[in-house]
Amino acid sequence: MAKLTDLLAFSGAVGDMVGCKGPHGFYIRSRPRKSHKEPTARQLEVRARLALVMGFLKPLKAVIHLGFSATNTTRTKMSAMNAAASHVLNHAIAGEYPDLQIEPEEVRLSRGMLQGLADVGIGMLGTSVDVTWSTEPPQFIGYPDDRVTIVVYHPAEKTVMVGKVSRDAGAVSVDVSDEPTGSELLVYACVSDRDRKEFSNSQFLGRITYE
Structure with missing residues (x-):
């Protein structure tokens, strides 16, 4: 109407x-x-690429909205998702149509000028993904009380688990006990200032299997 x-x-x-x-x-x-x-044929390929990207990113929309909103002048959920999707479409799709796949290491969940984490390590301890990093003060833009968000993503199940601590904590554990054993999980890190107005470029920390 x-x-x-x-x-x-x-x-x-x-x-x-x-x-x-x-x-x-x-x-x-x-x-x-x-x-x-x-x-x-070109239209079918474009549609397939977009469907692949949105299927991968949709479960991560809450993280993306925060991670991209600081660099979007309109600061809307749609503009944040569009920015993240554009990056994946241009940088994170491998293969030839119709055999396309997402390259997780090229996906970006946040964007900005803050310094990311240094000397990062990941591992499994029981039912938790453990992530550690250096607590040395950032050499460039960053502060000890920056907020670190560790994102553990299971793309096959479309589930997202998150752990949040300050940069100077140096470690965080994320419980993944609800995931099926044998699951391959993707681990990302995003850093923001304490007011969540500035972010780092997200970091892909690696793949880990929940045994």
């Missing part, structure tokens, strides 16, 4: 027109029409 917002502006659909309010003001566009043409 269209809604009249002033004499010459409306939101919603009216006939073949759609009124929208964007970041730079009101605008009108044509209502999209469903095509009856068969998609081209």
Whole structure:
């Protein structure tokens, strides 16, 4: 249903027109029409790439919203996800269509100028993924009370586990006991300042198997 917002502006659909309010003001566009043409090979490839990327990133949307919002002027969940998806589409897809796959080490969950973690180690201890790092003060942009978020992602199950501590803690354990044994887990680190206004580029710490 269209809604009249002033004499010459409306939101919603009216006939073949759609009124929208964007970041730079009101605008009108044509209502999209469903095509009856068969998609081209290129269109099928583009759709497959986008579906692969969004399927990988969707379970991580809460992390991405925080990690990309500081560098997005509009600071919306959609703009954060779009920025993360764009990075994966351009840098983290391997293979030839239709045999495409995500390269986890190239995925980015946060973006910014803060210094990441140094001398990082990961391992399993019982039902927990243990991550350690150097507590030496950052040489560049960073502070001892920065917040470290360790993300353990099981892409096959679409589950995400998170551990949070300060940079100067030097270690954190993330419980993965709910995951099936034999699961291959992906481990990432994101660092933010204490106010979560500045972030580091996320770091892929490696793959680990929950035995």
